[in-house]
Structure formats: structure tokens, C-alpha cells
Amino acid sequence: MSTLVKELARERVRPETDHRLLVCGGIPCRSKGCREVKEALCDELQKRGIAGGIPVEVVGCIGDCSLGPALIVYPEGIIYQKLAPEDARTIVREHLIEGRIVEPLLHRDPRSSEILRQREAMPFYRGQTRLVLRNCGVISAHIDDYLKYRGYAALALALAEMSPQEVIGEVRSSGLRGRGGGGFPTGRKWALAREAPGDEKFVICNADEGDPGAFMDRNILEGDPHSVIEGMIIAGYATGAARGYIYVRAEYPMAVHRCREAITQARRKKLLGENILETGFSFDLEIRTGAGAFVCGEETALISSLHGTRGDPEPRPPFPAQKGLWGKPTLINNVETLANIPLIILHGAARFTELGPKGSPGTKVFALAGKVRHTGLVEVPLGTTLRRVIFDIGGGIPGDKEFKAAQTGGPRGGAWARSRSTGPWTTTACAKPARSSARGGSS
Amino acid sequence: MAVKTDPEQKQEQRLERALRKYKGKPGVLIAALQEAQEIFGYLPRKVLIRVANKLTIPLSEVYSVVSFYSFFSTVPTARHRLEVCLGTACYVQGAETLLRDLQDLCGTGPGKSAAESPFSITTTRCVGACGAAPIVKIGEELHGEMTAEKLPRLLEELEKQ
Numbered sequence: 001m002s003t004l005v006k007e008l009a010r011e012r013v014r015p016e017t018d019h020r021l022l023v024c025g026g027i028p029c030r031s032k033g034c035r036e037v038k039e040a041l042c043d044e045l046q047k048r049g050i051a052g053g054i055p056v057e058v059v060g061c062i063g064d065c066s067l068g069p070a071l072i073v074y075p076e077g078i079i080y081q082k083l084a085p086e087d088a089r090t091i092v093r094e095h096l097i098e099g100r101i102v103e104p105l106l107h108r109d110p111r112s113s114e115i116l117r118q119r120e121a122m123p124f125y126r127g128q129t130r131l132v133l134r135n136c137g138v139i140s141a142h143i144d145d146y147l148k149y150r151g152y153a154a155l156a157l158a159l160a161e162m163s164p165q166e167v168i169g170e171v172r173s174s175g176l177r178g179r180g181g182g183g184f185p186t187g188r189k190w191a192l193a194r195e196a197p198g199d200e201k202f203v204i205c206n207a208d209e210g211d212p213g214a215f216m217d218r219n220i221l222e223g224d225p226h227s228v229i230e231g232m233i234i235a236g237y238a239t240g241a242a243r244g245y246i247y248v249r250a251e252y253p254m255a256v257h258r259c260r261e262a263i264t265q266a267r268r269k270k271l272l273g274e275n276i277l278e279t280g281f282s283f284d285l286e287i288r289t290g291a292g293a294f295v296c297g298e299e300t301a302l303i304s305s306l307h308g309t310r311g312d313p314e315p316r317p318p319f320p321a322q323k324g325l326w327g328k329p330t331l332i333n334n335v336e337t338l339a340n341i342p343l344i345i346l347h348g349a350a351r352f353t354e355l356g357p358k359g360s361p362g363t364k365v366f367a368l369a370g371k372v373r374h375t376g377l378v379e380v381p382l383g384t385t386l387r388r389v390i391f392d393i394g395g396g397i398p399g400d401k402e403f404k405a406a407q408t409g410g411p412r413g414g415a416w417a418r419s420r421s422t423g424p425w426t427t428t429a430c431a432k433p434a435r436s437s438a439r440g441g442s443s
Numbered sequence: 444m445a446v447k448t449d450p451e452q453k454q455e456q457r458l459e460r461a462l463r464k465y466k467g468k469p470g471v472l473i474a475a476l477q478e479a480q481e482i483f484g485y486l487p488r489k490v491l492i493r494v495a496n497k498l499t500i501p502l503s504e505v506y507s508v509v510s511f512y513s514f515f516s517t518v519p520t521a522r523h524r525l526e527v528c529l530g531t532a533c534y535v536q537g538a539e540t541l542l543r544d545l546q547d548l549c550g551t552g553p554g555k556s557a558a559e560s561p562f563s564i565t566t567t568r569c570v571g572a573c574g575a576a577p578i579v580k581i582g583e584e585l586h587g588e589m590t591a592e593k594l595p596r597l598l599e600e601l602e603k604q
Contacts, residue, residue: 031588250477
């Protein structure tokens with residue numbers, strides 16, 4: 001296990017002593033009726049007169065969509081799956097009041113029929129390295145929860161003890177590459193924006209995730225918006241920008257809503273706005289929503305759209321880092337890239353490079369969908385084979401059918417046939433378009 | 444001049460207030476149009492003219508933006524907007540057949556809404572809920588793991604609303 005994973009695991013150990021109910025609020029769970037489950041939970045708690053002491057929180061995607069609607073009961077961390085409202089009432093009566101775990105509602109491994117009580121026991125989670133997704137489905141999107149897990153500590157560290165150049169240096173030596181599909185070295189992009197002459201600069205978070213089959217960014221924004229906001233503020237400090245925009249596609253109303261709330265919360269805590277943490281540094285954010293144009297995920301088209309015009313791409317150079325929004329130097333990073341930043345600053349670049357292969361370090365979030373047993377979000381170190389993702393984590397193909405091919409990475413990706421499924425996935429493989437996997441959709 | 448009905452007057456007042464907020468600011472055309480569409484349900488020509496005048500943007504430019512983005516509609520939409528996701532994951536799980544079944548049930552097709560039907564059916568690009576494919580989006584609600592068998596009840600429930 002890498003040191004970074006160990007350190008994070010230590011931070012995770014929060015003395016859970018009280019009952020706390022987490023209802024998965026990811027889109028698949030919502031479409032399968034998680035709201036009714038939550039209402040039934042609250043209603044039953046009320047009826048039994050214990051509603052006051054047991055908080056019920058709707059969290060972002062827990063990960064394995066095939067379990068939905070899912071519920072995690074703390075302090076034990078028991079995960080219940082495929083719940084109907086009536087099941088929720090049973091859980092309140094039997095688990096919460098009588099202290100008896102409701103076995104028929106637990107997940108059973110389809111092969112061994114073994115009952116798996118906790119998330120960590122399931123192959124789907126055990127096989128993953130959840131760094132970017134560390135908070136998704138574990139805490140609510142509220143800033144108070146994020147702060148409990150060392151949220152905004154990276155920002156405080158950067159502002160108090162690092163110069164902008166040192167921040168860029170750290171990102172550079174982490175070797176982080178853009179997770180939006182291009183795989184461009186993030187540190188270099190930051191340095192270009194910093195060095196570009198100009199008094200006014202901008203930071204943009206590209207959340208126009210449009211590749212079919214991809215829903216990584218949406219779940220990060222819905223489940224852990226503050227990690228992205230923290231990454232953006234650090235980017236603003238490093239590049240010398242005082243304003244940022246999150247450009248979210250309109251097809252993601254929940255992500256828009258959660259980001260709006262997160263920005264308001266961060267402003268209230270003075271983590272956004274004038275004189276952040278009394279360091280003299282000022283930075284503020286705004287959300288802009290797209291209007292249904294796939295091309296706006298391309299950075300120059302996105303900037304055209306932010307100008308309020310048609311999303312027509314512009315030839316590069318000049319690159320946005322030199323001449324972007326309103327003709328000013330502009331840094332554009334993808335959601336997942338930005339969510340990596342707090343980790344790198346807080347734990348150091350050296351820790352980060354322990355994961356994944358040389359030249360393509362870190363993890364990548366993949367969206368697993370289609371004819372596979374467990375669908376949902378999967379985060380693994382880069383360099384992991386497709387076969388491992390589909391079989392060890394995804395549980396293979398229903399009916400134990402033979403694997404024929406997988407399509408990866410949206411239009412820029414390609415089809416991976418069986419013969420190639422044992423090769424490692426990297427962001428640098430972008431140079432060979434057929435193996436590009438920097439965009440993590442997989443169906 | 445035709446007498447304006449009350450709801451229509453209210454809509455126009457809301458538009459007026461919205462446009463005042465955007466006036467003189469750069470890069471706000473899309474946001475202004477989004478708000479206008481929220482008020483009227485679609486973007487009739489008179490609304491586009493109002494937006495163009497208020498924001499001092501040529502009407503041709505307003506049209507070019509409206510026609511570029513698929514979220515904008517210049518024709519009225521039905522009471523219930525059903526969108527069938529045709530993203531790769533939904534397609535693999537049978538979204539195309541689902542779309543045909545839905546059209547048969549409603550007697551309408553993508554982009555054409557039968558005059559009396561309370562439903563309009565369009566297709567959408569990936570909504571990012573691939574784990575629950577195939578998806579039918581109704582307003583802002585997503586309905587996952589949709590099958591032909593579930594459709595009649597879904598439509599019935601909508602009609603009751």
C-alpha cells in the first residue's frame with residue numbers, strides 16, 4: 001500500500017460512536033427511488049420517537065450503482081442494498097432499535113454467496129484506490145463535513161507556507177496530467193498561466209463532461225464539490241488569478257445545485273472572497289451553465305460560450321493560458337484534475353508519484369457501465385489493466401459470459417478487444433489514440 | 444391591440460426584471476436566454492426581440508446563439524417533456540427500442556409534438572446516469588432501468604398530474 005493511501009486511511013478513522021444514516025443520492029439511486037427510502041426512514045424514526053438523535057444524510061454517489069438504492073448505517077458501516085421504503089422501516093425497527101442486523105437486505109457475493117456487510121469487504125471497493133473519491137458517499141457535500149476531514153487544510157498550507165512558485169513546483173513534480181482527456185502536464189499549464197503577462201487572470205473548471213458513458217465529474221461535483229473548489233482557489237493563488245468560473249453542463253442540475261450551495265458555504269466561512277484566511281489573497285467563484293452543446297467541452301469553445309456567444313472553437317495558439325477569457329490569461333482544468341490538487345499539496349508530490357507508473361502517476365476515476373455486474377464509479381491507480389477493472393472490481397459479465405470488447409474514453413477512446421484487455425491504462429497512451437483512457441468513461 | 448391576459452403580463456414583468464439584472468454586463472446572453480426560457484417555457488420571437496433590445500445585442504446574434512444550443516426551443520413544448528437518452532450506455536441497453544415503444548404509445552416522434560398530446564418526445568445526449576441505463580428524462584427527473592413494460596404506467600401517472 002502506498003504511503004498516501006495509508007495516511008488517508010489514518011485520517012478516515014473517525015471515532016464513529018453514534019448512529020448516522022447515509023442514503024446514496026447518486027442519480028441511479030435517485031431514479032430507483034432513494035427519496036422514498038429516505039422519507040420512510042425519517043418517518044419511521046419519527047414514529048419510534050428517535051428522530052432527534054439519528055441524523056439521516058443524503059450523500060453523493062456511494063459508488064456501486066447496482067446496489068441502489070443503498071444505505072450505510074454508522075457506526076458499524078453496514079451497507080444495505082436495493083431498498084424499498086418498507087425495507088427502510090424494517091432497518092429502523094430491527095437494526096437501530098433492537099440492534100439486530102437485517103441480513104436479507106445485505107449484499108451477497110453472487111459467486112460465493114458470502115454475505116458482505118461492509119463496503120470494504122466487497123470486491124468492488126476492495127480492489128479500488130479511492131483518493132479523488134475519498135469523500136464521495138462517505139460524507140455529505142456540506143462544508144462542515146468536508147472540514148472535519150481536513151478539508152481546506154491544503155489551501156491553508158499553500159497560503160500560509162508556500163509561495164505561488166512553490167505550489168506550481170509541487171504540482172509539477174507530482175507529474176499530474178490533465179484528467180479531461182488531453183493528458184497535458186498540469187504543472188506546466190499552471191506555469192504557463194502564471195508566466196503570461198497580465199494583471200487580470202482567470203481560472204476555469206471545465207465541468208462540461210459530455211462523453212457518453214462518462215459520469216465521473218458529475219459524481220465528484222455532487223458528492224464532494226468542496227474538493228474541486230479548494231483546488232480552484234489554490235490554482236488561483238498559484239497563477240495569480242482572482243476570479244474563477246465553474247462551467248457545468250445544464251444536463252447536470254444536481255451538480256449545479258450542489259456547487260451553488262458549496263460556494264455560498266465557502267463564502268460564509270471566508271474561504272472565498274476578499275482576504276481569504278486573512279492572508280491578503282482574494283479569490284471568488286461563479287457558476288455558469290451550458291446549454292446543451294457537446295463541443296463546449298473543448299476549452300476554446302467553452303470560453304466562447306462563457307463570452308455568451310455560440311460555442312465555436314478557436315484555433316490554438318494562442319492557448320487559453322496566454323489569451324483566454326476576455327482575452328486574458330486563463331487556466332482551464334478539468335474537475336477531476338482539480339480534485340487531485342488538495343491531495344498533492346497536503347501530502348506532497350512524492351507521495352503522489354508512488355501511485356501508478358512513471359510518467360503517468362496517480363489514480364484515475366472510471367465510470368463503469370453496460371453489461372457488467374457492478375456498474376458505477378471505480379478509481380484505480382493508472383496502469384491498472386482493463387481486465388482487472390471489469391472482472392476483479394466489476395464482478396465480470398452477467399451470466400459469466402465471455403468478454404468480447406469494451407469501449408473506453410468517449411469518442412477519443414476506442415474499442416478494446418479481449419486480446420488487449422491485459423495491457424495497462426495510462427494517460428500518456430493518449431499519443432496513441434486507440435488506447436487513450438484519460439477520459440474515464442467505459443461501457 | 445389584443446388585451447393581455449394576467450399570466451402573460453406576469454411573465455413579461457418577470458422577464459423585464461431578469462433583463463434589468465443582466466443589462467450592461469458582458470457575456471450574459473446565454474444566462475439571460477436560459478432565464479427567459481424558464482419564464483415562458485420556450486423562446487418566442489417577441490421574447491428574442493426584447494432580449495436583443497434590452498442587452499443591445501443584434502437580433503441576428505441572439506438567433507445564432509439560440510439556434511446553436513440544443514437547450515433552446517423557439518416552438519412551444521408539450522406539458523410533459525420526455526427525453527430518451529441515446530448515450531452509448533443507454534443505447535447498448537436498448538434505448539432505441541424504448542424510444543420506438545414510447546413513440547408508439549404517445550403517437551408522436553422526436554421533435555414533433557402532436558397538437559393535443561400532453562407529451563413531447565425528444566432524444567438527449569448522455570445524462571451521465573449510465574449505471575441505471577436506459578434512462579428516460581422527464582423534466583428534471585431521471586427514470587432509470589426503463590423498460591417497455593414500465594412505460595404505460597409512467598405515462599398514466601404523468602397524465603394524472
